[in-house]
Amino acid sequence: MDEEKKAQFQAELLRLRKEVTEALARKTQDVHGRAGGEALDEADMGNATLSMELELSSRRMLLETLEMIDKALRRIETGTYDTCEICRRKIPLERLQAIPYTSYCVECQAKQEAQRKK
Ligand SMILES: [Zn+2]
Secondary structure, eight states: OOHHHHHHHHHHHHHHHHHHHHHHHHHHHHHHHHHHSSOOOHHHHHHHHHHHHHHHHHHHHHHHHHHHHHHHHHHHHHTOTTBOTTTOOBOOHHHHHHOTTOOSOHHHHHHHHHHHHO
16 A cells, blocks of 8 residues: 555544544543433433443444554554455455455455354
8 A cells, every 4th residue: 555545544544533532522421411410200210221321332332443443543554554454365445445444354354243243
């Protein structure tokens, strides 16, 4: 991959990183605000717990995405950005453009996801 492309992906990843970090900061505020602030009556409790779980699970997703972005940024620096971590083949450019923080080619990603479901 040439330097110009690398710089483009790096800029895109940094932009995504900022977005995810901001979303995370908002979530953290939300959860704290709700836990400490307004009192809930019995009827609302069920819903509150459910939405709290949703908040936390999407928070976990954001944290995972953040990790992947940081990893991708390191991969750009070490020159392994477009190499699949598992099979060591080149990840197609179109795939990186669609998901700039991926570390796997389509085949390996599918295998990973199939394993997760087990
Ligand atoms: Zn692969």
